Amino acid sequence: MHIVHWKLSGKTLAPLEFNEVMHALELGIVTAGFLFMMAAVLATAIVGRFFCSWGCHILALQDLSAWMLGKIGIRPKPIRSRLLLWVPMIAAAYMFVWPQVSRIAQGTERASMRVATDADGWASFVTENFWRNLPGPGIALTTFFVCGFLIVYMLGTRSFCAYGCPYGAVFGLADRLAPGRIRVGPDCTQCAKCTAACTSHVRVHEEVERYGMVVNPACMKDFDCINACPQQTLRFGFGRPSLLKRIVGTKQVQKLFDFSLAEELLAGMVFVIILFTYRGLYDLVPFLLSLAIAALLSYAAIIVVRLFTRADVRFNRWALRRSGAMTSFGKLFVAAAMPVVGFTMHSAWVHYNVFRGQQLYQSALGTQEVDSEAVDQSILCLSRGASWGLIVPDRVERMLGDLFTARKDWTNAESSRRRSLAVSPHDPLLLAKLGSVLSHQERFASAEMMFQRAIELEDACAESYHGLAVAQYKQGKRQLAVLSLQKALQRNPDFVEAHYQMGTISIEIGAHERGIHHLEECVRLRPEFGDGHYNLAVALASAGRLTEAATAIDQALKIQPDDSQTQAFRSFLKTLVPIEAWPNRSDRMGASSIHVEQSSERTH
Numbered sequence: 001m002h003i004v005h006w007k008l009s010g011k012t013l014a015p016l017e018f019n020e021v022m023h024a025l026e027l028g029i030v031t032a033g034f035l036f037m038m039a040a041v042l043a044t045a046i047v048g049r050f051f052c053s054w055g056c057h058i059l060a061l062q063d064l065s066a067w068m069l070g071k072i073g074i075r076p077k078p079i080r081s082r083l084l085l086w087v088p089m090i091a092a093a094y095m096f097v098w099p100q101v102s103r104i105a106q107g108t109e110r111a112s113m114r115v116a117t118d119a120d121g122w123a124s125f126v127t128e129n130f131w132r133n134l135p136g137p138g139i140a141l142t143t144f145f146v147c148g149f150l151i152v153y154m155l156g157t158r159s160f161c162a163y164g165c166p167y168g169a170v171f172g173l174a175d176r177l178a179p180g181r182i183r184v185g186p187d188c189t190q191c192a193k194c195t196a197a198c199t200s201h202v203r204v205h206e207e208v209e210r211y212g213m214v215v216n217p218a219c220m221k222d223f224d225c226i227n228a229c230p231q232q233t234l235r236f237g238f239g240r241p242s243l244l245k246r247i248v249g250t251k252q253v254q255k256l257f258d259f260s261l262a263e264e265l266l267a268g269m270v271f272v273i274i275l276f277t278y279r280g281l282y283d284l285v286p287f288l289l290s291l292a293i294a295a296l297l298s299y300a301a302i303i304v305v306r307l308f309t310r311a312d313v314r315f316n317r318w319a320l321r322r323s324g325a326m327t328s329f330g331k332l333f334v335a336a337a338m339p340v341v342g343f344t345m346h347s348a349w350v351h352y353n354v355f356r357g358q359q360l361y362q363s364a365l366g367t368q369e370v371d372s373e374a375v376d377q378s379i380l381c382l383s384r385g386a387s388w389g390l391i392v393p394d395r396v397e398r399m400l401g402d403l404f405t406a407r408k409d410w411t412n413a414e415s416s417r418r419r420s421l422a423v424s425p426h427d428p429l430l431l432a433k434l435g436s437v438l439s440h441q442e443r444f445a446s447a448e449m450m451f452q453r454a455i456e457l458e459d460a461c462a463e464s465y466h467g468l469a470v471a472q473y474k475q476g477k478r479q480l481a482v483l484s485l486q487k488a489l490q491r492n493p494d495f496v497e498a499h500y501q502m503g504t505i506s507i508e509i510g511a512h513e514r515g516i517h518h519l520e521e522c523v524r525l526r527p528e529f530g531d532g533h534y535n536l537a538v539a540l541a542s543a544g545r546l547t548e549a550a551t552a553i554d555q556a557l558k559i560q561p562d563d564s565q566t567q568a569f570r571s572f573l574k575t576l577v578p579i580e581a582w583p584n585r586s587d588r589m590g591a592s593s594i595h596v597e598q599s600s601e602r603t604h
Helices: 002-009 020-027 032-047 051-055 057-071 084-106 137-155 159-163 166-175 193-197 204-211 224-228 261-278 287-307 328-365 372-388 394-406 410-423 428-440 444-457 462-474 478-491 496-508 512-525 530-542 546-559 564-574
Strands: 180-184 234-238 313-315 318-322
Touching (some): 020 032, 032 051, 057 137, 084 166, 084 261, 180 204, 193 224, 313 328, 328 394, 394 410, 394 428, 428 462, 444 462, 462 496, 530 564
């Protein structure tokens, strides 16, 4: 209904997704998903962990998968692991706590909570961008298959809830405060039918005998145990929460685990490796799917090790090794494991190169000074990841385009930009960047067309108008260039480069006062811009304001003392301006200590 309403009206309620809590905490934007999560947690703190069984689509999918497997005679065996039980809690801390700790450590101010619209980039309640935080159909179906049928078959019913879901961990914490619990009356015979009926693998009969209620936060209040009780002595009621539980019986609650400590450590190492390998792979695999894959493959790794260390090995109902001999199912299991291992190693290699390339990209282009060595290393890693990968993510292609541009490799920069545009043909930023590349190749007519297309898509971008002006100027269209620069400055009055270009072009076409005005604005906004002071000096001299020109050229020489053109023009002005009109010699002290990157073009 949600999707249909969006398709019919063009806008609808923002996605009711719990993962939008992260965006609310980081961006300070209150969302429908954030309020939905808060309401569910508050309700859980009162009536217990009910949302998972009565409202979660992934749990419904797992129950459906278990039911369908049962219809064909497959009863998944639950896998009990000490270590994997910690995964949801660690994942929840990573998602919700770690960003706040990192923000505090970096001294970043916390974003204030606010309501936003689509115009702000992330709407709070009503949006046109329904899929803003949701995977595409392919990844969604893969997630449903892995977190549904596959994980239920391999690890048991509701195993994703136990070993992967960070939201379940949050609900589990709130559940400990809840007075609403499954409780027991005086007629319990300890028949254990309640435990047999529990698909969350809670040892119900032992817990109610020990504590008079179910205290395990894995209990999802679906009441299957109540329905299964032949004496009808189990009930849902309010009273003491599990956090304040007290012992009323003598029976110990058994803690059964299927793995040795060594196998748990192996599973933990494999889990971490798989998680880092698959999370964000090709910019497609989401966090929850990577958690499920890591849980599955860590268990598969234990099975493989057992195949070579034990005489008898079973996987669910299948015997993989019997009396030291590998069965046909065992051989099939190994044969199936080999391509999975190969694909995982290939994915790890691709993902590492992309990850390393991105790190180098940030260090290479993250500051004003471009690190040419880091640029080359980043291109090497990203190109390696792109050539080895099955898919080239758009993010990688865009980074390569930026890096080739920084290296002034215009041919590869153009190829990269065009590949990105093939994926996002209506992206105004990409069009403007391609226009800039074409301008550097002196293909100004094509560059002008690209900037015009970018402006048609996003009229508010001052940079596109500036690029258009440069392309027009290079083709001799000075009046059109002036109009484009005026539009750039209307959108960004503090656009230094636009003031600079407007000043120099205005001087060329004889509009000296306008040119002087814009060059004065240029050096006011960027006092260390040596070419700005130089061209201002030329403009002032052209207008006959020689004393002011002397001051401007002297300032230019402070900034770029080794520039021969600045020196020559200053020497020329000396022949025109009396020496007493020049700035005091003390004003020029320390000029050699000023450093600034000079403009690559000088109009005059």
